[in-house]
Amino acid sequence: MTAIVHAHHTPTLSERLKDASAAAFIALILGIPMIGMTTVDQGGFLAVMTRWPQLALFVGLTFAGRILFSLALETIKRRSQGRKSGKSAASAAEAANAALKRGTKPESVIGWLAVGIAVALPIFFSEDRYIIDIATSVLIYIMLGWGLNVVVGLAGLLDLGYVAFYAVGAYTYALLSTQFGWGFWEALPVAGGLAALFGVLLGWPTLRLRGDYLAIVTLGFGEIIRLLLVNWTELSGGPNGITSIPRPSVFGYAFLPPDTEGSIADLLGIEFSPMHRLLFLYYLILLLALLTNLFVTAMRRLPLGRAWEAVREDEIACKAMGINVTTVKLSAFAIGAMLGGFAGVFFAARQGFISPESFTFSESAIILAIVVLGGMGSQLGVVLAALVLVMLPELGRDFAEYRMLLFGFAMIVIMVWRPGGILANRAPTLIHVPTGDKA
Amino acid sequence: MMLQMTGVHAHYGHVHALRGIDLSVQVGEVVTLIGANGAGKSTLMTSLFGAPRCSSGQIIFDGEDITRLPTHQISHRGIALVPEGRRIYPRMTILENLQMGVSYADPSNFEVDLKRMEALFPILESRRHQAAGTLSGGEQQMLAIARALMSRPKLLLLDEPSLGLAPLYIRKVFEIIQELNRDYGMTILLVEQNANHALKVAHRAYVLQHGEIVLSGTGQELLSDPAVRAAYLDGGSH
Ligand SMILES: Nc1ncnc2c1ncn2[C@@H]1O[C@H](COP(=O)(O)OP(=O)(O)O)[C@@H](O)[C@H]1O
Numbered sequence: 001m002t003a004i005v006h007a008h009h010t011p012t013l014s015e016r017l018k019d020a021s022a023a024a025f026i027a028l029i030l031g032i033p034m035i036g037m038t039t040v041d042q043g044g045f046l047a048v049m050t051r052w053p054q055l056a057l058f059v060g061l062t063f064a065g066r067i068l069f070s071l072a073l074e075t076i077k078r079r080s081q082g083r084k085s086g087k088s089a090a091s092a093a094e095a096a097n098a099a100l101k102r103g104t105k106p107e108s109v110i111g112w113l114a115v116g117i118a119v120a121l122p123i124f125f126s127e128d129r130y131i132i133d134i135a136t137s138v139l140i141y142i143m144l145g146w147g148l149n150v151v152v153g154l155a156g157l158l159d160l161g162y163v164a165f166y167a168v169g170a171y172t173y174a175l176l177s178t179q180f181g182w183g184f185w186e187a188l189p190v191a192g193g194l195a196a197l198f199g200v201l202l203g204w205p206t207l208r209l210r211g212d213y214l215a216i217v218t219l220g221f222g223e224i225i226r227l228l229l230v231n232w233t234e235l236s237g238g239p240n241g242i243t244s245i246p247r248p249s250v251f252g253y254a255f256l257p258p259d260t261e262g263s264i265a266d267l268l269g270i271e272f273s274p275m276h277r278l279l280f281l282y283y284l285i286l287l288l289a290l291l292t293n294l295f296v297t298a299m300r301r302l303p304l305g306r307a308w309e310a311v312r313e314d315e316i317a318c319k320a321m322g323i324n325v326t327t328v329k330l331s332a333f334a335i336g337a338m339l340g341g342f343a344g345v346f347f348a349a350r351q352g353f354i355s356p357e358s359f360t361f362s363e364s365a366i367i368l369a370i371v372v373l374g375g376m377g378s379q380l381g382v383v384l385a386a387l388v389l390v391m392l393p394e395l396g397r398d399f400a401e402y403r404m405l406l407f408g409f410a411m412i413v414i415m416v417w418r419p420g421g422i423l424a425n426r427a428p429t430l431i432h433v434p435t436g437d438k439a
Numbered sequence: 440m441m442l443q444m445t446g447v448h449a450h451y452g453h454v455h456a457l458r459g460i461d462l463s464v465q466v467g468e469v470v471t472l473i474g475a476n477g478a479g480k481s482t483l484m485t486s487l488f489g490a491p492r493c494s495s496g497q498i499i500f501d502g503e504d505i506t507r508l509p510t511h512q513i514s515h516r517g518i519a520l521v522p523e524g525r526r527i528y529p530r531m532t533i534l535e536n537l538q539m540g541v542s543y544a545d546p547s548n549f550e551v552d553l554k555r556m557e558a559l560f561p562i563l564e565s566r567r568h569q570a571a572g573t574l575s576g577g578e579q580q581m582l583a584i585a586r587a588l589m590s591r592p593k594l595l596l597l598d599e600p601s602l603g604l605a606p607l608y609i610r611k612v613f614e615i616i617q618e619l620n621r622d623y624g625m626t627i628l629l630v631e632q633n634a635n636h637a638l639k640v641a642h643r644a645y646v647l648q649h650g651e652i653v654l655s656g657t658g659q660e661l662l663s664d665p666a667v668r669a670a671y672l673d674g675g676s677h
Pocket residue numbers: 451454456474475476477478479480481482483
């Protein structure tokens with residue numbers, strides 16, 4: 001059993017250079033297909049052209065940026081350290097407490113910064129449909145990553161079929177809305193609950209399995225759900241999927257063209273713009289993702305959430321300590337699945353159209369990669385990994401067929417470079433214990 | 440009577456690991472179980488928790504038949520195990536490890552018990568927020584014992600607590616065992632290969648061989664028994 005702990009020490013110059021070289025190396029590998037080559041239309045067929053100078057610039061910028069970034073982080077860390085050590089005469093316990101808070105500070109600063117950027121993003125790009133669309137996709141993956149993190153990162157159960165719950169959520173909303181006229185907000189809890197039920201359904205027979213065996217069964221489960229959706233045409237529409245899924249509404253008002261009943265533009269007396277709906281969807285998924293984060297963070301601090309991690313760490317010790325491992329594992333499966341179901345509802349409402357094609361194994365693989373690369377159990381790590389893994393293929397659109405290759409490369413490189421994930425340090429769940437004898 | 444095992448048999452598939460164990464622990468006693476590797480010592484302890492479930496025989500704890508009780512409920516009755524190899528939660532902090540020890544017990548005792556444990560094992564206080572996996576082996580053993588004690592057990596089971604520790608910590612472990620028993624009246628069932636130390640702290644002791652109890656008596660009796668001396672002391676084979 002290995003413990004992954006990063007001691008806080010100031011990196012030396014050579015360490016910094018090494019680190020920056022590693023980053024530049026990744027940039028080079030990723031950059032070759034994305035920047036180094038481009039396709040041009042030559043009289044009806046595509047030809048590949050090379051752009052080495054741009055690639056060199058990109059790699060150089062990455063190298064410099066990485067050094068600057070690590071210096072900046074160091075400065076933030078040192079500043080908050082200075083503030084803390086100003087108060088002397090702390091007992092050993094308080095020093096440890098302070099060390100803890102100091103250790104988490106840069107991360108929480110970055111977290112708040114990220115929220116700020118996410119909230120402000122549409123202000124700067126309110127007319128750029130492409131950016132808002134990608135940002136929305138990133139947020140969906142962040143939410144899915146946080147959901148799967150409960151199962152894989154916290155409870156340590158390797159789940160390769162997570163997309164099944166995403167599908168359950170999406171199809172539940174699609175069917176409830178198109179067949180029974182349910183609204184987004186009514187369908188949301190039902191879809192989440194149904195996904196949770198499927199989570200238990202998967203969890204129950206796999207309780208005794210671990211590692212590889214569990215991975216194989218969950219993989220199969222994901223495929224079963226997908227095949228069910230393909231073949232049960234009466235329910236799911238088969239390979240054609242379900243179309244005309246209503247978009248989410250705000251208190252009964254929808255983003256419809258003017259002079260249509262229930263149009264928000266009419267209600268607010270503003271000019272209609274299709275961008276409004278996109279912006280609304282963006283903020284909606286931002287809200288859902290943030291709620292997911294708060295929920296998971298709160299869960300981690302409850303006895304149940306702590307038990308998830310304890311089961312990941314040592315199941316036998318848990319049993320000896322009277323923890324009902326069955327309940328703990330099932331609850332992790334159920335809650336992870338529920339969060340995936342919520343994301344699925346949003347997905348269906350955003351696309352307006354779903355089919356089994358959206359729920360293939362590669363989706364599960366991407367979500368799992370986000371969790372693993374992010375640093376299992378780290379909330380901020382998931383954000384960074386989602387950004388990298390969703391945006392990279394987006395940048396390298398012309399090379400869509402290399403998407404998986406790119407993916408593999410990124411995974412290998414990150415795993416070699418940072419075996420514990422991008423952010424491997426785990427935030428403790430018990431921070432301060434008030435003790436009577438200390439001020 | 441705190442614990443009474445009568446005619447307990449247990450199997451791992453075809454391996455017949457326990458062959459009719461009769462063993463008892465009185466309130467306030469330290470009872471030691473010695474035996475060679477593979478004799479079934481760990482199995483005896485975990486069979487108390489139903490893993491493996493005994494195929495025949497009976498286990499009475501504190502007047503209640505716990506033979507068929509679900510695993511997670513058995514520790515709620517007041518048995519705590521310090522497992523072989525410590526099995527702390529390495530990536531969780533020391534405080535979290537201790538918290539896990541009380542996960543089902545009355546949480547209002549946490550503060551008081553935490554202080555008691557930190558007084559008993561001062562190393563734990565200064566490292567509260569450190570990942571438990573970064574502790575040394577001896578420190579991890581202290582944590583494992585403290586974690587078990589956090590549930591306020593009536594019976595403490597220790598499975599080879601001195602295994603792989605530096606001499607300083609071996610001494611410390613046996614000191615703690617005596618202190619817990621003497622000052623807190625803790626009833627203890629101790630499994631050890633370190634027979635010399637273990638028999639010295641024991642009121643009574645059993646010798647386990649191939650899943651059977653072959654000898655029992657007071658700690659002193661076994662210490663001076665020629666067969667025991669030959670097999671487990673005097674540099675005898677383990
Ligand atoms: N999980 C298991 N599966 C199968 N056999 C086991 C298992 N655990 C222990 N055994 C076998 O049971 C016997 C007793 O083992 P154990 O109780 O660990 O002995 P000890 O603790 O005295 O070294 C050994 O023969 C061992 O190989």
